[in-house]
Amino acid sequence: MxxxxxxxxxxxxxxxxxxxAATEVTIAPSLDHIEMYTRSGLLTMLWHGExxxxxxxxxxGGAMGGLLGPGRGLYHRLGVHxxxxxxxxIRVGYRVPNDIDLCVLDVMAAAELAARRGAxxxxxxxxxxxxxxxxxxxxxxxxxxxxVVTAATQAGGxxxxxxxxxxxxxxxxxxxxxxxxxxxxxxxMLTDGELVLYPxxxxxxxxxxxxxxxxxxxxxxxxxxxxSPEAAS
Numbered sequence: 001m002x003x004x005x006x007x008x009x010x011x012x013x014x015x016x017x018x019x020x021a022a023t024e025v026t027i028a029p030s031l032d033h034i035e036m037y038t039r040s041g042l043l044t045m046l047w048h049g050e051x052x053x054x055x056x057x058x059x060x061g062g063a064m065g066g067l068l069g070p071g072r073g074l075y076h077r078l079g080v081h082x083x084x085x086x087x088x089x090i091r092v093g094y095r096v097p098n099d100i101d102l103c104v105l106d107v108m109a110a111a112e113l114a115a116r117r118g119a120x121x122x123x124x125x126x127x128x129x130x131x132x133x134x135x136x137x138x139x140x141x142x143x144x145x146x147x148v149v150t151a152a153t154q155a156g157g158x159x160x161x162x163x164x165x166x167x168x169x170x171x172x173x174x175x176x177x178x179x180x181x182x183x184x185x186x187x188x189m190l191t192d193g194e195l196v197l198y199p200x201x202x203x204x205x206x207x208x209x210x211x212x213x214x215x216x217x218x219x220x221x222x223x224x225x226x227x228s229p230e231a232a233s
Contacts, residue, residue, distance in 0.1 A: 049083035049086075056119040075089075078213065079091060087220070146223045149169045153172070162191075170187055
């Protein structure tokens with residue numbers, strides 16, 4: 001991969017970060033660690049797969065940030081799984097968790113970096129607060145968005161879901177101790193998406209971890225395939 005700082009001066013989300021320096025290292029086969037030092041803090045990305053994948057999943061954490069997602073490290077497990085199927089995954093560690101504008105910019109910067117390396121289709125996944133980040137990012141991506149997934153999402157910040165042009169999937173536990181399932185129902189109505197409720201599952205959805213892994217392990221590739229130029233021709 002090229003250095004993540006190479007494109008920091010070009011117009012777009014990467015330039016808006018105000019990156020002072022960046023570093024990128026391979027920490028395992030098919031897993032690179034990117035750090036971008038900005039005036040607003042450190043933006044971290046874990047990139048599964050090859051640099052030039054045309055299909056990429058973007059994964060965003062909750063209000064406290066983080067790179068693992070819900071369940072038992074769902075984002076890492078999906079990243080490994082999708083890389084084996086020729087799909088890249090970028091797990092985004094926000095500069096300033098809980099600042100939705102900055103967090104959306106962080107995920108959009110990851111999308112721009114992937115696009116500069118060949119990506120043409122994206123699915124955006126977000127947990128809790130990250131559900132709003134995912135919705136806003138998918139709207140901003142426009143025709144490049146193949147789908148959006150929220151898990152135990154909040155409703156605030158998802159109002160732009162009415163402008164989505166891609167399929168949406170919403171996951172929620174019926175025993176969520178932080179955000180009620182009604183939050184996902186409200187977002188489902190905004191996005192005209194699908195809602196899956198998991199009996200007995202809390203906010204981290206740990207109780208439904210395997211079910212969600214199996215579902216997203218198929219849903220993400222299927223929607224990326226359907227969005228590809230080859231599928232449209």
